[in-house]
Amino acid sequence: MKPLFFRFLLPLLLLSIPLEAAPSVSNPVVSAYFSPNGGCTDAIVGALYAAKSTVLVQAYSFTSAPIAKALVEAHKRHVDVQVILDKSQKSERYSSATFLANEGIPTYIDAAHKIAHNKVMVIDGQTVITGSFNFTKAADSGNAENLLVINNAPELAARYAQNWKEHLGHSEAYQARN
Numbered sequence: 703m704k705p706l707f708f709r710f711l712l713p714l715l716l717l718s719i720p721l722e723a724a725p726s727v728s729n730p731v732v733s734a735y736f737s738p739n740g741g742c743t744d745a746i747v748g749a750l751y752a753a754k755s756t757v758l759v760q761a762y763s764f765t766s767a768p769i770a771k772a773l774v775e776a777h778k779r780h781v782d783v784q785v786i787l788d789k790s791q792k793s794e795r796y797s798s799a800t801f802l803a804n805e806g807i808p809t810y811i812d813a814a815h816k817i818a819h820n821k822v823m824v825i826d827g828q829t830v831i832t833g834s835f836n837f838t839k840a841a842d843s844g845n846a847e848n849l850l851v852i853n854n855a856p857e858l859a860a861r862y863a864q865n866w867k868e869h870l871g872h873s874e875a876y877q878a879r880n
């Protein structure tokens with residue numbers, strides 16, 4: 703009779719090796735928010751205040767003062783913030799495009815589509831924020847919208863960052879003006 707080690711423990715050890723050698727897979731943590739009055743803006747602002755290195759934004763309509771301020775605050779902390787907006791934001795009299803560009807945030811207009819309708823933020827290559835929620839006061843206080851905040855999701859964040867870069871490729875820098 704073989705010693706206990708060879709009969710039971712060694713096979714168990716061998717079985718456990720492939721599991722331990724498998725590449726680590728991230729476990730995304732997902733939070734859902736709904737408007738009106740469901741904390742969408744607060745969730746976005748909170749995520750922006752926690753940003754450490756990069757924030758990539760794609761937005762259709764962007765008029766939310768709290769979100770714009772949180773982006774500027776991140777920019778001032780030397781977080782690399784870059785924003786792509788729909789062409790409709792160019793024609794608004796004093797739009798968030800003007801505000802962000804005047805604050806020194808690289809801001810671009812994507813005019814290559816009928817509408818650039820994405821509402822996305824990619825934070826620190828780890829977090830994706832997306833949904834129907836526009837970065838506007840109306841979306842927070844009046845509209846029926848949804849928002850997902852997906853944390854600890856580097857693979858997903860990389861896909862969204864890649865898509866962001868593809869749109870950047872045909873976008874034009876928005877010039878700050880007073």
Ligand SMILES: [Zn+2]
Nearest residue numbers: 812814815869
């Ligand atoms: Zn585009």
